[in-house]
Amino acid sequence: MEDKKNPRPVEESSQIPNITLLVLLGLIAALLYVGWQYLKEDSISDNELTNAGNDSIAVIDNNRESPVVAETSSDEDEKEAENKESEDKKSNDKEEGTKAKKDKKLDSKNKESVKPQTEKKDTPKASELSLTKGETITHVVQAGETFFGIANRYNLKWQSLQKLNPTVNPEGIKVGVTKLKVKVLKVHVVGSGDVLRVVAQKYGVPKALIMQANKKTRDITEKGEKLIIPLK
Incomplete structure (x- = not known):
């Protein structure tokens, strides 16, 4: 008599395992998708790193070359400046030498011009x-x-x-x-x-x-x- 009054819910017990199975399958699919995306991103980042490494090497090489060029250009500028200074010094020496010669000539001329004046009479006496x-x-x-x-x-x-x-x-x-x-x-x-x-x-x-x-x-x-x- 009791079995007839309280029968088991057969349908509900049979539906629960199906739902959990579907949920588990969805979770597994989601995890697989997420893992695949993660692996894909890792591969892309590795490629970018390798490319970035090559670019950085090229930049370093370029940076290494530029100081060398700068040093050579500065050396050439210094040499040109030294040559210019030496030429200027030579020209100045020549000008000073010519100026000294002119001054000597002027001094000798002035001395010669002074001599006759010293030989003149000191007092205005009548000459012979x-x-x-x-x-x-x-x-x-x-x-x-x-x-x-x-x-x-x-x-x-x-x-x-x-x-x-x-x-x-x-x-x-x-x-x-x-x-x-x-x-x-x-x-x-x-x-x-x-x-x-x-x-x-x-x-x-x-x-x-x-x-x-x-x-x-x-x-x-x-x-x-x-x-x-x-x-x-």
Whole structure:
């Protein structure tokens, strides 16, 4: 009686194993698919790594070559710079040598030009050539005068005065006795308006020399006065 009231569910027990089997098969298929995809990705990554390795080697080689080229180019630049410096130095040396030679020549020329200037007379005394022109006057020796002082008064060298008076002993002149021949430019008779400045301009002789030859201390002249114009 009890068996008839509570029968077993036959259909449900028979369906459970089928479902689990299908689930297991699906899981297995999914795992196989995932594994195949993983293996495929690994193979692709290996190929990429090998290609990347080859590229990196090529880059390294290129990088190795570039420093060598840079070094050779820098060496060539340094050599060119050294050659240029040596050429510049040679040219500078040549220029300095030529400049030194020119300076030496200029110095020698300047020295030669200076020599005649040193040989010129220190004082503006009359030369021997000027003794051939002008007038000759006679000077009587006065008190306090010397042979050299008389020559200086008339702007003459004592040698020129000695040449004009060869028989006179310069150390033996006597006051009021010894008469000396003196060469002068002119004996000027003062006219109206003939001040010393005007007379000096007329003969081209400094006013100081005219005052010295005539023993004047002031710029004063008198009409009819005789002024000795010395040689210059």
